[in-house]
Amino acid sequence: MAAMNGGGTRRWGWGSARAEHQRADAQAAKDDAAAAFYELDTAQRDLRISIETLNAVDDSPAARKAVADFADFGSRIDQVSHEYISAVDAHDLDRDDLDAGAAARARAELAKARQELERVRGELQRFGESLAPLLSQAETQLARLAPAVERAKQGLLAASNALDATRDSGLKADDLAGRLAALSPDLTKLNEGAGQHGVQETLRRADRVVREAEAVRGEAERLPERAAETDKRLASLRTRAQALHTRAGQVEPVLSELRRRFSAACWQDLQQVPAQAAKSVQRAEEKLAEGRKARDEQRWADATAQLSTVRALLNSADEAIKAAGDRLQRLNEVSFDHTKEVERTRFAIRDAQRLAMAGRSTPDPSHAGPLDDAVARVDRAVAGLTGRHPDYWHLLTELDAVKEAVQRVVEQIREQRAAGQ
Structure with a gap:
């Protein structure tokens, strides 16, 4: 037991x-x-x-x-x-x-x-x-968030201040004020935060506000300078239009001398110059008045467009008036002694021929053909100077065309040699 x-x-x-x-x-x-x-x-x-x-x-x-x-x-x-x-x-x-x-x-x-x-x-x-790479990127985005929103707010403030300063100088800048006001909803959303609107969308919104605000600020700051530049262009174009109006009246005497001393072929294409020049100057003056009105109303884009049209019209009139004077001058020179212009052209041909033969015993046919044709064209143009009133204008235009053709051959030779052909 x-x-x-x-x-x-x-x-x-x-x-x-x-x-x-x-x-x-x-x-x-x-x-x-x-x-x-x-x-x-x-x-x-x-x-x-x-x-x-x-x-x-x-x-x-x-x-x-x-x-x-x-x-x-x-x-x-x-x-x-x-x-x-x-x-x-x-x-x-x-x-x-x-x-x-x-x-x-x-x-x-x-x-x-x-x-x-x-x-x-x-x-x-x-x-x-x-997830380390993705998280690193996300953290970078978050690190950008606060500075981006702050930059947007500071950009809007700077744009507002620049706009106020521009208005204080007497300029309305209504379009800029409208663009700045359009950013107000974006500012509200930025203040509401990324928690409500998302980080990516907030960053995109902040960047957009910065760009728009900077554009408004820059334009506001440049507006006084733009106004001064517009005033300067108005005065300059007005002076030029007045000068061209005077010069347009001098074309008819030039045409009279051309008619009196040279054949019809030398001046027929200039017959419409006085009327065309006068019309261009008149239209320029009308556009100038419209540009002045746009500037007074501070419609800067319209003013710039009108002044660009004025410049184009005055350039057209200037070229037409200058063409008549240049024609008379060149015809005077060639009628007094046409050999100088002819010799200049022949020299250009000979120079091109020497270049074509450099380092060769025979020229390249693609070079020799156009140069030989140039010689023949000069000979024909000179032979065409017949009669009491020779067609000197034909001679000049033909010599100009020959020199252009010769220059093309020279450029072709140089390009081929540069390429090792």
């Missing part, structure tokens, strides 16, 4: 110690699982902040995929967390009657739960590391 009691006592003592040891192991497994659970939860919360940043800043396909992948991780984390909580709830390690077997099962299940928690945390960590 004593032996049985002694043996029983020893078995009970050994079983109790084993149970306590298993309970301790299970409790350690529970503590380890709890630590793994906490670490996973912390990692998820930390990464969620990054994902929210990414979602707010970056709308690229890569960013959208990262957000979706994180949501998938959330489901897996919920699953392993549920398994951990279930394992904890399934085993009361503080029970007095906890036997070694139950403690061993608890330890095994809690150890498994810890392993799953740690596995998912490792995957989550690797996933977070893979």
Whole structure:
């Protein structure tokens, strides 16, 4: 009996110690699982902040995929967390009657739960590391946000101040004021913040406001100078129009001398010059008056357009008037001695021929042909000077055409030699 009691006592003592040891192991497994659970939860919360940043800043396909992948991780984390909580709830390690077997099962299940928690945390960590480039870009965008919004506000203030200064100088600048007022809704949205309108959209809006405000500011600051320049152009063009009006009246005497001294072929194409010049000057004066009115009303774009038209009309009149005077001068020179112009042309031909023969025993046919033709054209033009009133204008135009043809041959030779042909 004593032996049985002694043996029983020893078995009970050994079983109790084993149970306590298993309970301790299970409790350690529970503590380890709890630590793994906490670490996973912390990692998820930390990464969620990054994902929210990414979602707010970056709308690229890569960013959208990262957000979706994180949501998938959330489901897996919920699953392993549920398994951990279930394992904890399934085993009361503080029970007095906890036997070694139950403690061993608890330890095994809690150890498994810890392993799953740690596995998912490792995957989550690797996933977070893979997002480093995207997060770096997102953080850069966020770092730009506040300065960009501030630049936009300062740009609007500078534009407003420049507009006020321009108006103080007596200029209306209504169009600039309208453009500045149109930016007011954008300023309201910038003040409402990126939380309501998104980081990317806020950055784009801020950049647009900066550009528009800078344009308004620049134009406002240049407006007094533009007004002064417009006034200067008005005065200059008015003076030029008056001068051309006087010169247009001098064309008819030039034509009379041409008619008297030269054949009809020398002046027929100039018959309409007096009327054309007078018409151009008249239209220029009308456009000048319209430009003056536009300037007085501070319609700067209209004023600039009118003055450009005035300049074109006066240029046209000037060229026509000058053409008549130049014609008479050239005809006077060639009628007195046409040999000088002819010799200049022949010299140009000979110079081109020397270039064509340089380094060659025979000329290239593509060069020789046009040059030979040029010689023949000069001979024919000179031979055509017959009668009481030779057609000197034909001679001059033909010699000009020959010199142009010779110059084309010279350019061709030089290009071919530069290319090594």
